[in-house]
Amino acid sequence: MAMNLVPDELWDRIAPLLPVRPTRWHRHPGRRPVPDRAALAGIVYVLRKGVAWRDVPREVVGCSGVTAWRRLRDWTEAGVWLRLHAALLTELRRAVLLDLDDCAVDGSHVRALKGGNHVGPSPVDRARPGSKHHLIVDRHGTPLSVTLTGGNRHDVTQLVPLLDAVPPVRGRQGSPRTKPRRLYADRGYDFDKYRRLLWKRGIKPMIAHRGVAHGSGLGRVRWVVERSFAWLHQFKRLRIRYEHRADLHQRLVQLACCIICLRRPSKGRHRTSPIEGETSQ
Known part of the structure; x- marks a missing residue:
């Protein structure tokens, strides 16, 4: 098993x-x-x-x-999960399975049953205690970085922290990639301040405008982030936050992202699930 x-x-x-665990040199080191x-x-x-x-x-x-x-x-x-995620992203880029030109960002609510840091009244769950997963993915839905906030935090407040959390992705000649060229987001990110911040970083904001009818066409690229949330929530421990410590819950989310990244090559060849490796029908 x-x-x-x-x-x-x-x-x-x-x-x-x-x-590496330190060696115990005692005469009776125990179990x-x-x-x-x-x-x-x-x-x-x-x-x-x-x-x-x-x-x-x-x-x-x-x-x-x-x-x-x-x-x-x-x-x-010890920072194991961060280094593992960065190493897997480097492998994917070396295998030309990572597209950092077009990325998408979004947030998802989860209920928090035991409180702790980064917990707040969720506006979509009758003000019950909740947290938010914020995720940025590449064109194929591969997770690049994830953050955790209280359920009452606006999605746009994590736009810059998510970009800052993307590790330097090596695997090709030249400087490591640390940012996308275009970033797709829904109407919740439609603020001039953050558009200017993206332009200043050399990122073209592809953000839907509020008050405009649907049909902009951005959903043809942005939908992959919703699918990535569906992949994450197939891990049952992530559907509801049980950990009191926010850092442990966030690293469980990152471990799930690492498993998705690990399944990415086989998924491209055999259309397998990123969670269990079962062949799709």
Whole structure:
């Protein structure tokens, strides 16, 4: 089961990024630590199944939910997920599977049951506590960066932080790419201030205008961000925010983005799902 949750292609990329645990030189060092691959399997199990950490089946995964949560905390503080995401984007660009010329941005609400940072009254859920996932994707829907805010934050406030969070994407000759050429967004981003900010960064804003009838044609490019949210929310743990710590929830979202990026090459060849790798009909 652990091998199915953490396939070799994922483990081979993340293993070099994990921090090395210090060697204990005591005469009685105690119980041997759980292997990192088993702990990662526990994290992926929670991410996909949406179960509580205490309900992780040790006999199936190979570690307890508490151990998996602790490794998630430690690896989050070590910046493992950010480096993994940047490495996968570099691989995709090297394989000419990443189109950074046209990108799309949007936000999605999720309910937050346990409070914590980046939680606010959601305007689309009767003011219940909620959070927002903000996502920027390339032309094919590949996640480039993700941020987390309270449910009452306007989407446009995360436009610049999302662009700043895109890692330098290498993989081709020349300088690393850090920004798109054109950015597509819906009417919620229609503010002159942010249009000027995009132009100043050398990005052409392709933003729908408020008060104008539908039919601008921008949806032919912008729809991929909605599909990417659908991919993310196939991971059941991301449909509702259970983590009190905002950084842990955001890194779970980023791990899901990494899995989508990892499935991107096989998806292009065999039309497989970015979540489970099942062939589409």
